Amino acid sequence: MNYILFDGPSRNNLLPFTFTRPVADIRIGILTIREKWETYLELTTTTITEDYLSDKYPMVEMDENVMINASYLPNLELVEMVKDLQENQAIFKDEDVIAFFTKEAQEDIDFNNFEAIEFAEDIIKVENTWDIFSKNGDAIQDDFNLLTKDRKSKPIPSSNNVIEQENIFIEEGAKLEFTTLNASSGPIYIGKDTEIMEGSIIRGPFALCEHATVKLGAKIYGPTTVGPHCKVGGEVNNSVLFGYSNKGHEGFLGNSVLGEWCNLGADTNTSNLKNNYAEVRLWDYQTEGFAKTGLQFCGLMMGDHSKCGINTMFNTGTVVGVNANIFGSGYPRNFVPSFSWGGSSGFTTYLTKKAFEVAKVVMARRKIEFSEQDEAILEHVFEETKKYRRN
Missing domain, CATH: 2.160.10.10 (Hexapeptide repeat proteins)
Structure with a gap:
């Protein structure tokens, strides 16, 4: 499976740190958010971010992709749900999308056509600099x-x-x-x-x-x-x-x-x-x-x-x-x-x-x-x- 971390709506709230990196490359805890996801998934990830950052942090899109909101830190329960995602399923926390499985280009995605799966457990979300x-x-x-x-x-x-x-x-x-x-x-x-x-x-x-x-x-x-x-x-x-x-x-x-x-x-x-x-x-x-x-x-x-x-x-x-x-x-x-x-x-x-x-x-x-x-x-x-x- 191809996993892509995207910045999500919190990107501007995390400036000035996201002027020079995607949300995924913020360090919190011991590892960066990307390193956490890659350790759990045992796979490398790529990134959807601002155009001017994309040469240094490119996206690799395949026929089947799982998109992950980089503001959310992984835990065992969430990672298992992400791995189990099927086409046109999306994991939500309240009204916020955490991850979804798609075969469509990112600009064509309509969440009204997705099956919503609620993540009910506690989770760490990084949405502000503090x-x-x-x-x-x-x-x-x-x-x-x-x-x-x-x-x-x-x-x-x-x-x-x-x-x-x-x-x-x-x-x-x-x-x-x-x-x-x-x-x-x-x-x-x-x-x-x-x-x-x-x-x-x-x-x-x-x-x-x-x-x-x-x-x-x-x-x-x-x-x-x-x-x-x-x-x-x-x-x-x-x-x-x-x-x-x-x-x-x-x-x-x-x-x-x-x-x-x-x-x-x-x-x-x-x-x-x-x-x-x-x-x-x-x-x-x-x-x-x-x-x-x-x-x-x-x-x-x-x-x-x-x-x-x-x-x-x-x-x-x-x-x-x-x-x-x-x-x-x-x-x-x-x-x-x-x-x-x-x-x-x-x-x-x-x-x-x-x-x-x-x-x-x-x-x-x-x-x-x-x-x-x-x-x-x-x-x-x-x-x-x-x-x-x-x-």
């Missing part, structure tokens, strides 16, 4: 169960202080000495070829993905995910770093999400609680205004390739777009458009030529090429987000 951190604990637990089933952890070196060892899983090549791992509040997953440096204190749920590093004396509270090739230090609480991003120094990051290729300068701090304890409002690309989140705790949402200088302070509920460069004293405003250069005293446009020069150098350090596809995607984002920049 879901990525607020639902991360459940996602870590589900991925931990999926990845460690019938497997045995590598031994934990004796120098470490460990609480509830049965909830800790260490992959091959991980290095950790003289750390504290407390898995009493949730599992701790230490990925392949990672390192946790001495003096670090970690409370689960926590996921350290392959080739990632926790710096000396870091203090990390779950639920937190440190994606592949990331580096974290200082104090981190209930945050998700997708991959290749660094918060390598002292400073606080809480209730936040960083995309890929981000860098937070030394002593960067995010506020995750308003002084009056009021509900946090967050920039909404759909309405082009600030929308209620229903949350009391919400920090920073930062899109791919964005960076900030030392001693940067982010206000509660700040959204930073793609390829922004922030520096200087004071608080920048709560919404920083993509390709912005500056800080609290104002912003100018960060021209693509300069931004791409930096991206090439940064990615080359990790032996990854800044491709023509990457350049074309970011050029599109630059044009699409012009209306938010004041110059």
Whole structure:
């Protein structure tokens, strides 16, 4: 069977992260949503997404296809239902389509002609940016169960202080000495070829993905995910770093999400609680205004390739777009458009030529090429987000 993950109606609610990737490639828990589905299905998937992303994330359509809404995280019950789908059957959650089997081209689909199957069980759905951190604990637990089933952890070196060892899983090549791992509040997953440096204190749920590093004396509270090739230090609480991003120094990051290729300068701090304890409002690309989140705790949402200088302070509920460069004293405003250069005293446009020069150098350090596809995607984002920049 051919499985295709589609963005669905939540795509714009998940900006700025979906400026540069399909919904399926958002990381929540240990794995990306795509990796979760492919692990359960034991098959590769392709994607229906925005046209400008389709060269990098192509769709392969066959005579028979099962389309899956990438906002929904798989579990065993749902996957079995998806595998059992017959032609012109669709799985719904309330009025939302989760998956359907079709032989028709996507533009010809009419759900009035489908047999509706209701999915009645609980399921994790990622439909807003803040879901990525607020639902991360459940996602870590589900991925931990999926990845460690019938497997045995590598031994934990004796120098470490460990609480509830049965909830800790260490992959091959991980290095950790003289750390504290407390898995009493949730599992701790230490990925392949990672390192946790001495003096670090970690409370689960926590996921350290392959080739990632926790710096000396870091203090990390779950639920937190440190994606592949990331580096974290200082104090981190209930945050998700997708991959290749660094918060390598002292400073606080809480209730936040960083995309890929981000860098937070030394002593960067995010506020995750308003002084009056009021509900946090967050920039909404759909309405082009600030929308209620229903949350009391919400920090920073930062899109791919964005960076900030030392001693940067982010206000509660700040959204930073793609390829922004922030520096200087004071608080920048709560919404920083993509390709912005500056800080609290104002912003100018960060021209693509300069931004791409930096991206090439940064990615080359990790032996990854800044491709023509990457350049074309970011050029599109630059044009699409012009209306938010004041110059």
